[in-house]
Amino acid sequence: MGHIGYLDLHSHILPGIDDGSKNWDMTEGMLQAAYRQGVRRIVATPHNYQENRKQDNENIRELCRRADELAQMIDSSFHVLPGNEVLYRSGIPAEIEAGHILTLGGSAYLLVEFFPNESYGRISQGLRELVGYGYYPVVAHMERVNALFGNEERISEIVEMGCYLQVNCQSLMGGFFDRQAASLRKLIQNRKIHFLGSDCHNLSGRPPIMEDCVKRLYQKLPKECVETLIYGNQEQFLKKKCI
Numbered sequence: 001m002g003h004i005g006y007l008d009l010h011s012h013i014l015p016g017i018d019d020g021s022k023n024w025d026m027t028e029g030m031l032q033a034a035y036r037q038g039v040r041r042i043v044a045t046p047h048n049y050q051e052n053r054k055q056d057n058e059n060i061r062e063l064c065r066r067a068d069e070l071a072q073m074i075d076s077s078f079h080v081l082p083g084n085e086v087l088y089r090s091g092i093p094a095e096i097e098a099g100h101i102l103t104l105g106g107s108a109y110l111l112v113e114f115f116p117n118e119s120y121g122r123i124s125q126g127l128r129e130l131v132g133y134g135y136y137p138v139v140a141h142m143e144r145v146n147a148l149f150g151n152e153e154r155i156s157e158i159v160e161m162g163c164y165l166q167v168n169c170q171s172l173m174g175g176f177f178d179r180q181a182a183s184l185r186k187l188i189q190n191r192k193i194h195f196l197g198s199d200c201h202n203l204s205g206r207p208p209i210m211e212d213c214v215k216r217l218y219q220k221l222p223k224e225c226v227e228t229l230i231y232g233n234q235e236q237f238l239k240k241k242c243i
C-alpha cells in the first residue's frame with residue numbers, strides 16, 4: 001500500500017439518509033472496516049433524486065462533519081468528504097447552484113448515476129451539458145450502464161469529452177472466468193477507468209472493500225497501471241484538478 005492510502009469515491013456511509021447506513025453505530029463500523037481496507041479518504045455520496053428534498057447540502061455537510069470526527073478518532077489521517085450520487089436528470093447545474101446537490105469534496109467532480117438502460121444519446125448529451133458548465137462528471141459504476149460497458153468507442157468518446165469513469169470494487173473481484181472483471185481490467189489497462197469506489201451500503205451485503213480489490217489488480221495488471229488508478233488520479237482529485 002502506498003503512503004497516502006486509498007481514496008473511496010463512492011459510499012453510502014452517512015446514517016439514515018438513503019438505503020445505506022442505518023445509524024451512527026453502523027456508520028462507525030463501516031468507517032472502521034474501510035480503514036482496515038487501507039482507505040484514508042472516503043467520499044460520502046448519498047443517493048440524490050430530484051424528488052428527494054430532505055437532502056439539502058447543509059444537512060449532508062453536518063452529517064459529514066460528524067462522520068469525519070468518527071474517522072479522526074480512528075486515525076488522524078482518515079477523512080470523510082461530502083458528496084452526492086446524483087441520478088441523472090436535466091437541469092443538474094441549476095440544482096447544484098440552488099444548494100440541492102453536492103459535488104465531490106467541494107471540487108468540480110460530480111458523481112452521476114444513470115439508469116442501466118439509459119440510451120447513449122441521453123447519456124452523452126447529459127454529460128456534455130455538465131462538462132459545458134465546467135463540471136468533471138464521474139459516471140458511477142459504469143459497468144452497470146449497458147450503453148457504455150462493452151463499447152470502447154463510446155467510452156473513449158465520453159472520456160475525450162472530459163468525463164471520468166468509476167467502477168465498483170466488487171465488480172473487479174471475479175476470477176479468471178469472470179468476463180465482466182476481465183473487461184474492466186482491460187479498460188483499466190487502457191486508462192479508461194479513473195476511480196474505484198466501494199459503493200458500500202452496509203457491513204454485510206455491500207461492505208466497504210478496497211484493499212482486497214487493489215491486491216487483485218496488482219496480481220493481474222502492470223504495476224504502473226494500478227498506481228495511476230489508485231494514487232495518480234487520487235492526487236489530482238485531492239488537488240481539485242482534472243486528470
Ligand SMILES: [Fe+2]
Pocket residue numbers: 010011012085199
Ligand atoms: Fe451508490
